[in-house]
Amino acid sequence: MTNSPLTSDGAMVRVDGLRKSYGQVEAVRGVSLEVQRGEVVVIIGPSGCGKSTFLRCINLLEEPQAGSLRVLDRRIEFGPKNSIPKGRELARFRAGIGMVFQQFDLFPHKTVLDNVMAGPVIVKKMAKVDAEPIARDLLAKVGLAGFTARYPRELSGGQQQRVAIARAMAMQPAIMLFDEVTSALDPELVGEVLDVMKQLAAEGTTMMVVTHEMSFAQDVADRIVVMDAGQVVEQGEAAEVLMRPKNARTAQFLSRFHGTREVKTSKD
DSSP states (O other), rough: OOOOOOOSSSEEEEEEEEEETTTTTEEEEEEEEEETTTOOOEOOSTTSSSSSHHHHHHHTTSSSEEEEEEEEEEEEESTOOOOOOHHHHHHHHHEEEEOSOOOOOOOOOOOOHHHHHHHHTSSSSOOOHHHHHHHHHHHHHTTOOOGGGOGGGGGHHHHHHHHHHHHTTTTTSEEEEEEEETSSSHHHHHOOOOOOHHHHHHTOOEEEEEEEEEHHHHHHHHHEEEEEEEEEEEEEEEEHHHHOOOSSHHHHHHHHGBSSSOOTTOOO
């Protein structure tokens, strides 16, 4: 990972009062959050609660209507009198943030190796001779060293998602964002992708992860953030939030992951 400068208060990411609406529907409602270097923050909550929208706002794939965002030493204010970076400035901003989506979005006409090399070569203007060893090392890291000459159509969904992770890592981002990266996979393929993410977490990669994989969250998260109706309703250490939630809405959401037993709040 790159040793990029932190924000002035020591955080890798700081979000203050972020708001994002689609017409009359407010998907993200005044969310504030900080992420420290090397921290793994897992965001959970019911479907449609704004988790993915919030993550996409951090990478400026969605433009918030209000609030502010700092990633490393770059601060962006949102509102009617402000505009997000454009063109090369936007590309430079996103180069420090790796993002892996539900869908793999690999280039179908490029080999696995060329897919992983694409970012450094196209965005960073790195020579192919320099980008290739980086790509090969990353493919070995995700268990695909022998698949460099294959095309995406020749891979399983789990393999394609691991290529997507290697592709994002090839840009040497300061932080990695994962948006429900196992949701489109067959159940038997989920584990191989989560294993790669666990390895990244163990190596100190700064990560923000939106997921419904509660066992993964419990194993890997330094902190769990619970969202509901576009707001953060609870956050804390994984064991506390998952097993002893303080918020009734959190307990209701988690009850379906604990069989039929309803999770009680710590006040019960």
